[in-house]
Amino acid sequence: MSTLQNRIQATFDRLKATQRKALIPFITAGDPTLDMTVPLMHALVEAGADVIELGVPFSDPMADGPTIQRASERALKNGMTLRGVLAMVAAFRQQDAVTPVVLMGYGNPIEALGWETFAARCAAVGVDGVLTVDFPPEESHVAFEYLQRYDIAPIFLIAPTTTEARIAQVARLARGYVYYVSLKGVTGSGNLDVDSIAAKMPQLRQFLNLPIGVGFGIRDAETARQVAQVSDAVVIGSRIVQEIESSAPDRLLDNVQNFVAGVRAALDRKERL
Amino acid sequence: MQSYNQPDATGHFGPYGGIYMAETLIPAVEELRQQYERFRDDPDFKAEFAHELKHYVGRPSPIYHAKRLSDSLGGAQIYLKREDLNHTGAHKINNAIGQALLAKRMGKRRVIAETGAGMHGVATATVAARFGMECIVYMGADDIQRQAPNVFRMKLLGATVVPVESGSRTLKDACNEAIRDWVTHVESTFYIFGTAAGPHPYPMMVRDFQCVIGNEAKVQMPEMIGRQPDAVSACVGGGSNAIGLFHPYIEVEGVKIIGVEAGGYGLATGKHAAPLTGDAKVGVLHGNKVYLMQDENGQIIETHSISAGLDYPGVGPEHCLLKDMGRAEYVAATDEEALAAFDALCRFEGIIPALESSHALAHAIKIAPEMGRDKVLLVNLSGRGDKDMNTVARIKGITL
Ligand SMILES: Cc1ncc(COP(=O)(O)O)c(C=O)c1O
Numbered sequence: 077m078s079t080l081q082n083r084i085q086a087t088f089d090r091l092k093a094t095q096r097k098a099l100i101p102f103i104t105a106g107d108p109t110l111d112m113t114v115p116l117m118h119a120l121v122e123a124g125a126d127v128i129e130l131g132v133p134f135s136d137p138m139a140d141g142p143t144i145q146r147a148s149e150r151a152l153k154n155g156m157t158l159r160g161v162l163a164m165v166a167a168f169r170q171q172d173a174v175t176p177v178v179l180m181g182y183g184n185p186i187e188a189l190g191w192e193t194f195a196a197r198c199a200a201v202g203v204d205g206v207l208t209v210d211f212p213p214e215e216s217h218v219a220f221e222y223l224q225r226y227d228i229a230p231i232f233l234i235a236p237t238t239t240e241a242r243i244a245q246v247a248r249l250a251r252g253y254v255y256y257v258s259l260k261g262v263t264g265s266g267n268l269d270v271d272s273i274a275a276k277m278p279q280l281r282q283f284l285n286l287p288i289g290v291g292f293g294i295r296d297a298e299t300a301r302q303v304a305q306v307s308d309a310v311v312i313g314s315r316i317v318q319e320i321e322s323s324a325p326d327r328l329l330d331n332v333q334n335f336v337a338g339v340r341a342a343l344d345r346k347e348r349l
Numbered sequence: 350m351q352s353y354n355q356p357d358a359t360g361h362f363g364p365y366g367g368i369y370m371a372e373t374l375i376p377a378v379e380e381l382r383q384q385y386e387r388f389r390d391d392p393d394f395k396a397e398f399a400h401e402l403k404h405y406v407g408r409p410s411p412i413y414h415a416k417r418l419s420d421s422l423g424g425a426q427i428y429l430k431r432e433d434l435n436h437t438g439a440h441k442i443n444n445a446i447g448q449a450l451l452a453k454r455m456g457k458r459r460v461i462a463e464t465g466a467g468m469h470g471v472a473t474a475t476v477a478a479r480f481g482m483e484c485i486v487y488m489g490a491d492d493i494q495r496q497a498p499n500v501f502r503m504k505l506l507g508a509t510v511v512p513v514e515s516g517s518r519t520l521k522d523a524c525n526e527a528i529r530d531w532v533t534h535v536e537s538t539f540y541i542f543g544t545a546a547g548p549h550p551y552p553m554m555v556r557d558f559q560c561v562i563g564n565e566a567k568v569q570m571p572e573m574i575g576r577q578p579d580a581v582s583a584c585v586g587g588g589s590n591a592i593g594l595f596h597p598y599i600e601v602e603g604v605k606i607i608g609v610e611a612g613g614y615g616l617a618t619g620k621h622a623a624p625l626t627g628d629a630k631v632g633v634l635h636g637n638k639v640y641l642m643q644d645e646n647g648q649i650i651e652t653h654s655i656s657a658g659l660d661y662p663g664v665g666p667e668h669c670l671l672k673d674m675g676r677a678e679y680v681a682a683t684d685e686e687a688l689a690a691f692d693a694l695c696r697f698e699g700i701i702p703a704l705e706s707s708h709a710l711a712h713a714i715k716i717a718p719e720m721g722r723d724k725v726l727l728v729n730l731s732g733r734g735d736k737d738m739n740t741v742a743r744i745k746g747i748t749l
Pocket residue numbers: 439440465466467468469543544545584585586587588589590591657658659703705706731732733
């Protein structure tokens with residue numbers, strides 16, 4: 077494996093050595109403006125993010141709740157495109173060569189660009205992983221071939237409804253980390269249940285040799301801390317996008333940074349619950 | 350000719366179809382596939398389906414020779430497969446009953462649906478009432494406006510109609526919202542999908558339920574005219590009424606197959622809903638890979654059609670394959686042509702067609718004069734036009 081892809085692995089290795097858990101914030105590229113995305117990415121890192129999930133907006137975000145739907149609509153209205161997102165990652169990499177960036181979105185914009193071109197561009201600009209929500213392993217042969225060729229980690233979702241046979245299938249294909257969707261629902265839904273997540277982990281670990289991130293429904297630092305105690309990483313999306321949506325432009329970076337720093341502090345607090 | 354047997358075991362029609370869904374729903378579509386495979390050849394299931402179609406829907410639907418219309422055109426004889434005479438007024442009920450019977454066997458008491466014209470929503474609300482199920486129908490806010498009578502029908506039948514304000518506020522957005530509901534209530538809920546598209550097994554299952562149209566026609570036409578028609582034709586939104594008529598004819602030599610898409614303001618304007626005729630790029634939406642109207646960045650573009658039921662950027666995967674194979678021909682009829690056909694059927698035959706079906710009629714009216722009087726064109730009259738009174742009145746400048 078080349079050193080490039082290992083940004084994700086290096087990050088998780090480093091965290092493991094210091095017994096810390098990964099904090100993975102999600103933002104939608106191009107929201108609230110095209111100019112804000114790269115500064116937001118740097119602000120997230122400064123506040124303690126370990127990996128950045130950068131959402132590629134799509135016109136029909138079927139797996140997303142209202143908050144991320146609105147973010148996608150704003151971004152598209154701003155003229156955000158997949159090529160534009162890749163250019164943003166290139167700009168981010170001029171100042172940050174270590175923080176892994178994972179693109180998250182739906183398959184059609186990638187299909188339109190072509191998987192080969194896309195994977196090559198990802199490698200060139202410094203994207204480390206790709207999560208395509210509506211491409212399950214069954215439909216990912218072409219995607220997988222090109223991502224592998226260019227050493228980009230395919231990140232897959234596992235849900236509470238995923239069967240053991242499918243977990244095993246994901247285990248064969250996935251690299252980087254695996255994203256466990258903590259509830260049945262769209263992004264931004266409430267009522268996440270930490271106990272049921274904890275109960276699911278042994279089964280996942282039995283098949284998966286990769287770090288396990290948990291997301292969907294994490295809305296505050298304390299819940300993040302509880303989830304982190306049973307997993308390797310927490311992913312926070314809608315709550316951060318909501319902060320972006322509700323902040324005045326001049327307060328935006330500070331507000332997002334304060335929220336993320338609060339989660340970071342909760343994750344790093346020494347005493348156990 | 351190699352025998353036609355689609356889709357393959359993984360739900361692909363050549364390069365099209367598949368199961369492009371988020372992980373949370375994959376086990377649900379897999380369960381559906383298994384249950385459907387289990388019941389599709391089950392004698393009890395087939396008997397109950399046939400019984401419902403006969404006694405509740407009123408099948409078989411007749412075929413009618415539109416003689417005055419044909420005479421006025423001076424060419425081919427136009428015959429109509431009268432799906433408009435079905436209970437609830439369109440072909441949609443065939444599929445809704447099939448899926449409701451499956452839901453019943455799977456122990457699901459809550460059904461959801463998306464709807465554009467409202468015919469599938471009405472059909473789903475109807476079968477939900479018939480079988481005592483809770484029913485939620487998602488409908489684009491714009492479509493709620495243009496198909497108001499159907500919204501009231503659904504409510505009378507006890508369904509909850511949820512307006513969808515996101516995106517283009519039409520059928521595709523209603524689909525998105527229904528999928529979001531399904532992912533949230535995946536264990537209790539059966540998604541009664543309204544057309545022959547979506548993730549496997551829907552394109553196959555909806556086709557199978559709708560094939561009653563073509564299977565009946567194959568028996569009825571020889572009874573009426575001593576042979577099969579020279580061509581069969583239907584409008585294509587997602588493609589369910591069309592594939593129901595076409596599929597039984599795929600291996601019948603000498604029968605031309607013509608699908609008619611919504612040409613909107615004209616293909617050249619870009620404001621249409623004709624992914625097959627307009628040579629849209631192949632893409633992925635709502636669980637399947639199909640010809641899909643999109644911009645150069647892979648974002649789905651807003652479509653336009655006068656008929657809500659055809660106003661959709663994609664099309665079912667089997668039609669994509671039939672186009673590539675050259676077995677079916679796909680053409681488009683504009684809003685204007687559909688309206689002229691609507692008027693013609695009213696005046697010549699005393700039948701008020703749905704605006705969707707009027708597209709298929711429009712093409713028949715276009716090509717009939719170029720064909721000999723001994724030729725026979727079978728057009729699927731997929732639904733009746735009662736729901737379109739407001740739309741047509743508005744266009745004619747009349748307030749009801
Ligand atoms: C009467 C009628 N015909 C046709 C359609 C188009 O659907 P499909 O292409 O699945 O037959 C609709 C959809 O609402 C309809 O109501």
